[in-house]
Amino acid sequence: MPLRYLVTFLLITLILNVKAQSAQEGVLFFVDDNPVYTSEFLRVYNKNLDLVQDESQKDVDEYLTLFTNYKLKLKEARALGFHEKPSYKRELASYKKQLTKSFMTDAKVTDAMVEEAYERISYDVKAAHILVKVDANASAKDTLIAYNNILKLRNRTLNEGFEVVRKEVHNGQTVFGESLGYFSGFRMVYKFETAAFNTNVGEISKPFRTRFGYHIVHVLDKRKSRGERTVAHIMVAEKKVGALAEKPEVRIQDIYKKINQGEDFDVLAKQFSDDKSSASKGGVLKPFSSGQLGSQEFEDVAFGLKKVNDVSEPFKTKYGWHIAKLIAKKPIPEFKAIRPELEEKVKRDDRSKLIDEALYASLKTKYNIKKGQPALDYFESILNDDYYKRVWKLPGDFSENKPLVKIGKKQFLYKDFGHYLLKTQRIGVQRTSIRLIVLSRYDDFLNYHLIKYQEDNLETENEEFAHIINEYRDGLLLFDLMEKTIWNAAKTDSIGIQDFYKVHKSKYILPQRIDAIVASSSKQKILKKVAKLLDQGMALDQIKRLVNSKDKVEVMFTSGIMDAEHQALPKSFQFKKGISKIYNHNGAFVIVQVKDVLQKTNQTLEEAKGIVISDYQTFKEENWLKDLGNKYKIKINQEALNKIKNQIKK
Numbered sequence: 001m002p003l004r005y006l007v008t009f010l011l012i013t014l015i016l017n018v019k020a021q022s023a024q025e026g027v028l029f030f031v032d033d034n035p036v037y038t039s040e041f042l043r044v045y046n047k048n049l050d051l052v053q054d055e056s057q058k059d060v061d062e063y064l065t066l067f068t069n070y071k072l073k074l075k076e077a078r079a080l081g082f083h084e085k086p087s088y089k090r091e092l093a094s095y096k097k098q099l100t101k102s103f104m105t106d107a108k109v110t111d112a113m114v115e116e117a118y119e120r121i122s123y124d125v126k127a128a129h130i131l132v133k134v135d136a137n138a139s140a141k142d143t144l145i146a147y148n149n150i151l152k153l154r155n156r157t158l159n160e161g162f163e164v165v166r167k168e169v170h171n172g173q174t175v176f177g178e179s180l181g182y183f184s185g186f187r188m189v190y191k192f193e194t195a196a197f198n199t200n201v202g203e204i205s206k207p208f209r210t211r212f213g214y215h216i217v218h219v220l221d222k223r224k225s226r227g228e229r230t231v232a233h234i235m236v237a238e239k240k241v242g243a244l245a246e247k248p249e250v251r252i253q254d255i256y257k258k259i260n261q262g263e264d265f266d267v268l269a270k271q272f273s274d275d276k277s278s279a280s281k282g283g284v285l286k287p288f289s290s291g292q293l294g295s296q297e298f299e300d301v302a303f304g305l306k307k308v309n310d311v312s313e314p315f316k317t318k319y320g321w322h323i324a325k326l327i328a329k330k331p332i333p334e335f336k337a338i339r340p341e342l343e344e345k346v347k348r349d350d351r352s353k354l355i356d357e358a359l360y361a362s363l364k365t366k367y368n369i370k371k372g373q374p375a376l377d378y379f380e381s382i383l384n385d386d387y388y389k390r391v392w393k394l395p396g397d398f399s400e401n402k403p404l405v406k407i408g409k410k411q412f413l414y415k416d417f418g419h420y421l422l423k424t425q426r427i428g429v430q431r432t433s434i435r436l437i438v439l440s441r442y443d444d445f446l447n448y449h450l451i452k453y454q455e456d457n458l459e460t461e462n463e464e465f466a467h468i469i470n471e472y473r474d475g476l477l478l479f480d481l482m483e484k485t486i487w488n489a490a491k492t493d494s495i496g497i498q499d500f501y502k503v504h505k506s507k508y509i510l511p512q513r514i515d516a517i518v519a520s521s522s523k524q525k526i527l528k529k530v531a532k533l534l535d536q537g538m539a540l541d542q543i544k545r546l547v548n549s550k551d552k553v554e555v556m557f558t559s560g561i562m563d564a565e566h567q568a569l570p571k572s573f574q575f576k577k578g579i580s581k582i583y584n585h586n587g588a589f590v591i592v593q594v595k596d597v598l599q600k601t602n603q604t605l606e607e608a609k610g611i612v613i614s615d616y617q618t619f620k621e622e623n624w625l626k627d628l629g630n631k632y633k634i635k636i637n638q639e640a641l642n643k644i645k646n647q648i649k650k
Helices: 003-025 038-051 060-079 086-103 107-121 140-160 162-169 190-198 248-260 265-272 296-304 335-348 352-366 376-382 414-427 434-461 463-492 494-503 524-535 540-547 609-631 638-649
Strands: 027-031 034-037 123-133 175-183 208-210 213-224 228-237 315-317 320-330 403-407 410-413 513-521 556-563 583-585 588-598 634-636
Touching: 027 038, 027 060, 027 638, 034 038, 034 060, 038 060, 038 638, 060 463, 060 609, 060 634, 060 638, 086 434, 086 463, 107 123, 107 335, 107 352, 123 140, 123 162, 123 190, 140 162, 140 213, 162 175, 190 208, 190 213, 228 248, 228 265, 228 296, 248 265, 248 320, 248 556, 265 556, 296 315, 296 320, 335 352, 352 434, 376 414, 376 434, 403 414, 403 434, 410 414, 410 434, 414 434, 434 463, 463 494, 463 609, 494 609, 513 524, 524 540, 524 588, 540 556
Parallel strands: none
Antiparallel strands: 027 034, 027 634, 123 175, 123 213, 208 213, 228 320, 315 320, 403 410, 513 556, 513 588, 583 588
């Protein structure tokens, strides 16, 4: 067949194949000649449906606009060669490596380990232990000596008492005798944790080995976990902006006195707490368990509160001064809720070794790897004492091209394992039989290549993995493109930003504000007295000394520049100079002395720069997308779109 006819035939075949695929999968739209399939659109739409906050984006047409814009940007990124950048390739490879780990596990074994971990975090164990140190790679002789020593110590503890022996033998070098207090799951190495949880209270475990040496553990107590707490707090920050300049420890003590006077905790939190995220909720924080907070001091106080509605004394953390109130107590979260977190911990813990062993076994089954390896007799015959000295070499007549083992479609030869033996002799090995060395090295060789083959082929063997990688691949391209084309360009385009600000200057306005003092009290008559004193021009410190006593706080002040949304101001408050009437606000009474009213004014470019740059970026992106729409033509398959709408309605 002439060459020109052959080329024509191949082109026709290719076009027919593309059309067949399009018909089979359903093309939703084209970006120029690149098809985008309905299956991809539906998968992304359904995946993100629950995450979308803007209701308009749940509309198929609105979401399709977002999706086509997304594809336009990706088309441009590839046209500009962003996918060829070395930094892009490195980051994608790094992510792929990390993601692969999460897919390379045996699900059944992982499930069992996660369930066991949940059981263990549900309890705390109080224990002490004795450790005879011995290196993980110690010789058989040294290992036996360490084991015999721990066995003798265990016999002594049974006769003389654990604490007596523990204190006597501890030297901090070769033998450690330590009281460990209470601990839960994941606080110790897995083998130690297992021994502690499997030993009854009051008993001493049999000797067991970890990477540190041989242990015995004495279990003193087991208790249910402390679980979860919900607390409310009032916080006075160390550095306050726009409020009365007084020492935070003085202010927190004044608030504490008001609580003891019977005033509502949540009302005081709304008025005075500097934790803006919780103040409007009466100081209530999200529930937390041990180790979840960034402050051990706060956690200790919170778990120290015994009864619901108990209130702590003022205490200090790195964030400032606090008063805490116990709202609710809850045991360890339900297994289903905490399972993802536990699974991540299991995969990072010593438990992962058991999961790895299960994975090796499943991959051997998957790729039909037979038990036993006759070729190892040959390698045993060519290995000698030079291997211990790390100077061993392959013999001159080495049978390098003989088949060794086949994993999937990849055939490994004698030379592959031979070179692995050469390379790994640098690691060194304890003197043992040549046979054991060959068996150990072959297991390591086989396991490594089983994992590597599975990793290399995961994208073609696992659909979910392929989807995630593709999304990340596109996401990286999109980020690089947006950073270079829009974000960085907008930040550095000073002339463009100035011109944009001039055109939209009326949009950037500071609201009307007041320079004011807000006095708060639980009693109206107190505020009437305070109003007179303020009107007389008396200083705030003097008013406090006159109205408050050593044991009772009747009034508190907040001062500074405030807008209408400030938490201290009543919603109906009118901005005008002078002393206001008494308002009922947040469960207390307040008066406001307005020293000055600051009128609404335009922000300068410098004052509004952050939001101006953000708006300018949006402006640039909208115009850029119009240009991309002209550069790359979008052709929607209306029939396919209608099918999607009907499918979603059902």
